[in-house]
Amino acid sequence: MDTTTSTLVANAVAPAAVRTPVAEFWRKFKRQHVAMVAGGFVVALLLLAVFAPWLVPFDAENFFDYDALNAAPSARHWFGVDSLGRDIFSRILMGSRVSLAAGLLSVMVGAAIGTLLGLLAGYYEGWWDRIVMRLSDVLFAFPGILLAIGIVAILGNGMVNVIVAVAVFSVPAFARLVRGNVLSLKHQTYIEAVRSIGAPDSVIMLRHLLPGTISSVVVYLTMRIGTSIITAAGLSFLGLGAQPPTPEWGAMLNAARADMFNAPHVALFPSLAIFVTVLAFNLLGDGLRDALDPKLEN
């Protein structure tokens, strides 16, 4: 008994054994090899998207190779040429900017608004909570893509409106998640302690409740990015998002439908681009969940 206690104390004092939450997370995340690779891939993708304008071999919108319409992949055009003579590789690279920006921005806006609403609803409860939850119920009463289509129909076509639409339909999920976390956290002793020394509500919410819920928000956010990229690309595929000649993966697929019989590669590469990108985000999200969720400890 005595020996165990002293070992514990020694361990707690020894600097090597001090585990911050970040170090603890990193220790677990490092073991998720697939997620590590996916994370590296996501970083590479983001870099590619940022530097795309300097990396593309051809102008994605204004270069037309009229001698190679619908040409198959070659050394000159890595992913082939589309029906207007544009280089598909260049368009995919430039398109990554639009698709990634749409996926990331919409989730982040939705998560920020949802988290704030959830914090307030869970902390104050009462009529404010009822309003927020009722609105969430209403938004949940529409299948996601339908809500997005409805919003775009009101706001008009275009990528900015698609981002707004996807953000709106992400809000209720985050609001519910954070509200649930806050409801269970706020009765814990440390919150009671903060309250008893007279901290204002805003400090309790932002400094003490928010950190407790942020890990599940981050996990959910990562898992939602894939869905958002798919939804945004889907809206462009329906002709509601990016308009030609903007290179956007969903819009490229829509344009490729006309050439399915004589140029299959025109549809293949945008499909693969969406698939690989969404797969990377999903694998990263799975890894984050496994590393951050205490329930999954074996």
Add this chain to the structure above:
Amino acid sequence: MAVYLFKRLLGLLPTLLIVAMLVFGFVHLLPGDPARLAAGVDADAETVELVRRDLGLDRPLPQQFVRFFGHALQGDFGRSIRTKRPVSAEIADRFGPTLGLTVAAMAWSVALGLVLGIVSAVWRNRWPDRVGMTLAVSGISFPSFALGMVLMQIFSVQLGWLPTVGADSWRHYILPSLTLGAAVAAVMARFTRSSFIDTLKEDYVRTARAKGLGEPVVVIKHGLRNALIPVVTMMGLQFGYLLGGSILVEVVFNWPGMGRLLVDAVEMRDYPVIQALVLLFSLEFIVINLVVDLLYAVINPTIRFK
């Protein structure tokens, strides 16, 4: 059970009312004058006024809402701007193909998802699990419209085994239902696996093993029943997803269903049709969620008596 059902139905009313108000408000949120939209681009001022009176758009908003709601309850959503036919007739034509597609997709994807999930859980962290979960994560990452185009390219264009577009025979259902169900099968597999792993850790499973039961009996008789409870909920939610997902798949395969109708209506700004379809889709979604909750209450009595 009857009390629970009544409570749930009563709880639905505010949601339904707000949804109906949103759908009603939809036309008024749109840029432009709804009467001019209904009358057509080249109608003169007199015709627009006539249409306005005819549609009741000159009355106060609350009165208009009551009128809209009353008509909607009787299935009357006015006439389509594009075809001039009653909206209800337009939708009636399209309901069957969408329902057929959704049910076909649901049937195969739930069956496959359950099998994949159970196999992955039983052989956890071994190769069947790895194969199953790789398939599953790929399934949720491949967007339906891209998958549909790839499948059509392989099986219809290159191999010529299956028809490309339309809904005339059972062979037309194969590719669209595969496309629509892929993501659902993937979600079901992942969900069944985690539910099953949790169940296999329970004390009663250990007891069953300890008393010498064979592994198949433990898995099927003791594990499956209990693991399926959360899976049922997930299944219902996925049905709602299928309703939305059918919109994109119907466009890819030129399917004569409600999703295709909605996209055409949005393109042509055919507002009465959009209104009716959005209301119908969300009504279906709400009803499915209710059925799921009821089913859940049947399986799990603790919810009923809360």
